[in-house]
């Protein structure tokens with residue numbers, strides 16, 4: 438799902454790089470499909486709605502029951518949610534997943550959000566995917582396995598640790 442050819446971890450330049458790429462988001466990605474759904478300018482199969490969030494069936498699904506959860510406020514990234522939204526976000530995901538368990542008989546699920554153009558985010562509206570899996574006998578889907586595991590030098594690990602710990 439995520440192509441990561443440029444996965445060289447260079448702690449110092451990473452943040453600046455991300456911001457730089459953010460400015461080059463193609464024009465066609467800036468039109469907000471989620472705000473249009475909220476304004477009822479686009480049809481959607483709404484499976485859950487509350488004061489801060491809407492959950493709809495993904496029209497380009499990776500699995501049966503693939504659901505998109507997005508805030509009613511046009512914010513771009515996870516960390517822009519306020520505390521009320523954060524609580525409703527967790528509540529919405531939990532509610533959708535419980536319905537998937539009871540009604541779709543899922544055996545597992547992946548919750549994923551891509552934040553920033555460099556991570557594959559294709560719209561300016563924060564969105565979270567809930568992708569169910571259906572097999573108890575084998576791995577049905579393993580999104581993390583699609584990414585290569587990096588051999589990061591110990592000094593870089595140590596530097597990363599020091600920065601994040603502060």
Ligand SMILES: [Zn+2]
Pocket residue numbers: 469470471472473510511512561562
């Ligand atoms: Zn929007």
